[in-house]
Amino acid sequence: MSDAGPKLHPQTLSIHPEDRITPGWTAVPVPVARASTVLFPDLASIRAMNWRDDTKWRYGLHATPTSMALMQRLAALEGGKHALLHPSGLSSITNVYLAFVRPGDDILVPDNAYGPNRELADWYATDFGVSVRYYDPMIGEKIDDLLQDNTRLIWIEAPGSVTMEVPDVGAIARVARARGVLSAIDSTYAAGLSFRPLEHGVDIVVQALTKYQSGGSDVMMGATITSNEDIHCELKRARMRFGIGVSSDDCSLVLRSLPSMQVRYDAHDRSALALAHWLKTRPEVDVVLHPALPDCPGHASFKRDFTGAGGLFSVVFKPAYTSAQVDAFVEGLRLFKLGYSWGGALSLALPYDIRPMRTATHWPHDGVLVRFFVGLEDERDLHADIEQSLLAHLPSTS
Numbered sequence: 537m538s539d540a541g542p543k544l545h546p547q548t549l550s551i552h553p554e555d556r557i558t559p560g561w562t563a564v565p566v567p568v569a570r571a572s573t574v575l576f577p578d579l580a581s582i583r584a585m586n587w588r589d590d591t592k593w594r595y596g597l598h599a600t601p602t603s604m605a606l607m608q609r610l611a612a613l614e615g616g617k618h619a620l621l622h623p624s625g626l627s628s629i630t631n632v633y634l635a636f637v638r639p640g641d642d643i644l645v646p647d648n649a650y651g652p653n654r655e656l657a658d659w660y661a662t663d664f665g666v667s668v669r670y671y672d673p674m675i676g677e678k679i680d681d682l683l684q685d686n687t688r689l690i691w692i693e694a695p696g697s698v699t700m701e702v703p704d705v706g707a708i709a710r711v712a713r714a715r716g717v718l719s720a721i722d723s724t725y726a727a728g729l730s731f732r733p734l735e736h737g738v739d740i741v742v743q744a745l746t747k748y749q750s751g752g753s754d755v756m757m758g759a760t761i762t763s764n765e766d767i768h769c770e771l772k773r774a775r776m777r778f779g780i781g782v783s784s785d786d787c788s789l790v791l792r793s794l795p796s797m798q799v800r801y802d803a804h805d806r807s808a809l810a811l812a813h814w815l816k817t818r819p820e821v822d823v824v825l826h827p828a829l830p831d832c833p834g835h836a837s838f839k840r841d842f843t844g845a846g847g848l849f850s851v852v853f854k855p856a857y858t859s860a861q862v863d864a865f866v867e868g869l870r871l872f873k874l875g876y877s878w879g880g881a882l883s884l885a886l887p888y889d890i891r892p893m894r895t896a897t898h899w900p901h902d903g904v905l906v907r908f909f910v911g912l913e914d915e916r917d918l919h920a921d922i923e924q925s926l927l928a929h930l931p932s933t934s
């Protein structure tokens with residue numbers, strides 16, 4: 537606003553501050569830039585806008601200085617070049633479909649995929665003329681045998697967030713690239729910290745930022761990250777066409793939590809690993825499925841590719857226990873609460889019936905599976921909590 541001109545009334549002055557931006561402001565936090573309208577100095581600047589350019593903003597839905605700071609940080613963490621934000625991890629998965637999957641295409645989805653991804657794939661199959669085939673996550677380079685001329689996309693999940701198998705990501709990604717098929721991985725588990733799929737040849741990384749990146753169980757957000765500009769622009773175009781965006785307030789919450797993410801991840805990892813080792817010695821337990829333990833399918837890939845595990849693992853109880861008994865064990869936990877999602881400070885546990893969730897592979901275990909998320913409580917208290925509920929609800933079978 538120029539200095540000259542008529543004296544303005546209070547109502548107008550309340551809308552036209554002289555000092556819109558604060559040049560020279562330097563502080564640790566990224567400012568929260570809320571906006572729908574973004575202002576341009578002249579029409580030439582508007583006409584010069586190119587939607588492919590990630591360094592410029594033109595409308596609050598697409599980018600603000602706050603969301604751009606978060607996108608840049610996430611891309612850097614993942615070793616990628618471009619990131620996009622969506623209002624949930626699931627909507628980041630959905631955006632990959634919206635950008636790339638068309639009627640007549642074939643896609644491959646691992647049998648250990650995140651449940652809502654399966655649900656979406658099945659909807660594409662029933663209502664949108666897409667061929668969806670599920671594959672054994674342990675397939676490795678043999679995925680080559682499954683590829684067809686119309687195969688467009690291979691999903692990968694490493695590890696499966698309930699069943700914990702760790703696929704050979706590099707082998708699957710190498711085949712995909714050699715055959716000109718797009719690969720996308722749900723890497724929420726690794727969070728850009730313990731495994732970097734882009735370095736193993738995967739095209740698109742999806743992360744549910746709702747988990748470790750938020751860390752507070754109070755934000756829903758997701759990201760796609762890639763190093764390929766064309767792929768990024770296709771994702772960006774789909775996101776724009778569907779009107780998908782995130783708020784700067786939510787971005788600032790994630791930006792606030794990111795600096796402590798590695799420290800939290802390591803703390804989750806230490807407690808979860810200690811509890812997993814102890815549970816393996818318990819008479820009530822059949823198998824502990826923790827990628828760092830040799831019983832977990834894909835343990836060799838985990839050892840080769842991952843530098844850490846975070847707080848997630850599963851336990852299969854002895855088949856002698858009924859699901860009602862295991863339910864009572866889970867409900868008998870006091871510190872582990874019942875609920876979906878994970879990645880916050882609070883420990884969680886849920887029982888799962890795996891067989892109905894599988895279509896390509898036979899689930900080998902007869903006992904009930906309980907998925908634990910180990911939070912940031914003192915590990916000794918969590919240990920005591922599990923022990924009291926085991927003793928109360930799972931009587932000795934010998």
Ligand SMILES: *Cc1c(COP(=O)(O)O)cnc(C)c1O
Nearest residue numbers: 624625626650697724744746757
């Ligand atoms: C939670 C989760 C998602 C989805 O994230 P939301 O933000 O809850 O939509 C996707 N994949 C995996 C593996 C998850 O655990």
